[in-house]
Amino acid sequence: MPLTNLNSAHLTAAQVTAAQNALADLENALSAxxxxxxxxxxxxxxxxxxxxxxxxxxxxxxxxxxxxxxxxDVDWDEFEKDFASRRVFDSLINRLDALSTKLKGAKILHDYDNYQSALADYAYTSYRAGTGADGYETKYNEMKQFFGRSGKTTAPPAPENP
Known part of the structure; x- marks a missing residue:
């Protein structure tokens, strides 16, 4: 039996809205x-x-x-401003990269959970289609396109994780 529910932590609608608003605020703050x-x-x-x-x-x-x-000949005031901005941007980029890496990790686990559940559903659909249960043959025929055509394949290719 494959491992499932590797990440059962989910954001609430309010948390999603707060994160989207925070990103919009950040985009606006950095637009200049x-x-x-x-x-x-x-x-x-x-x-x-x-x-x-x-x-x-x-x-x-x-x-x-x-x-x-x-x-x-050098505009030293501008040099200082560039230097300070470079440090701020570098710090922001590092924090955003770390956050992006964590979000990608969470997404990978949710993708994996979805994929394992989809495989279980497909296996059950295949079984039910074989028994002639109503509707399952149509569902099976639509889903089998995701599986290889050569030889006997029991699962579609593993999901790609960016």
């Missing part, structure tokens, strides 16, 4: 800084790697400790 880069822009500007982050941090450290050694 949202930028949709084209694939070409992403390629052109990229993301600075760890070595270059260390370089930027070193320049900031020098600017903070020895401002007289900083070039006057």
């Amino acid at each position: 800084v949202n930028v949709n880069l084209t694939p070409e822009d992403r390629q052109r500007y990229g993301s600075i790697n760890e070595q270059n982050k260390l370089f930027v941090n070193k320049v900031k450290d020098y600017r903070t400790s020895n401002p007289n050694l900083s070039v006057s």
Whole structure:
């Protein structure tokens, strides 16, 4: 017998609404800084790697400790704002990524539970269709399309988990 009900925790309607409202609030709060880069822009500007982050941090450290050694051609106020924004965005991204990973895990367990229940229903439908019970042959014929046609297959392919 397969394991089922791996995740029996479900959000209430009020919790779903609260989460959706919180996401809408977050989207609104961040709308001023949202930028949709084209694939070409992403390629052109990229993301600075760890070595270059260390370089930027070193320049900031020098600017903070020895401002007289900083070039006057740089808009240092903007540099500071960019630096602060980068830190905030990095923190937000890390928190959102962690939340996304947890939500994906919960979804995977619910997907698995649904799949196992669907397999049980299909097995029962197959049995009932074999006995000639009313309606089951039609249901069976509509459901069997999800199963392989070569050889004898007793279950559809396992669900994909993103």
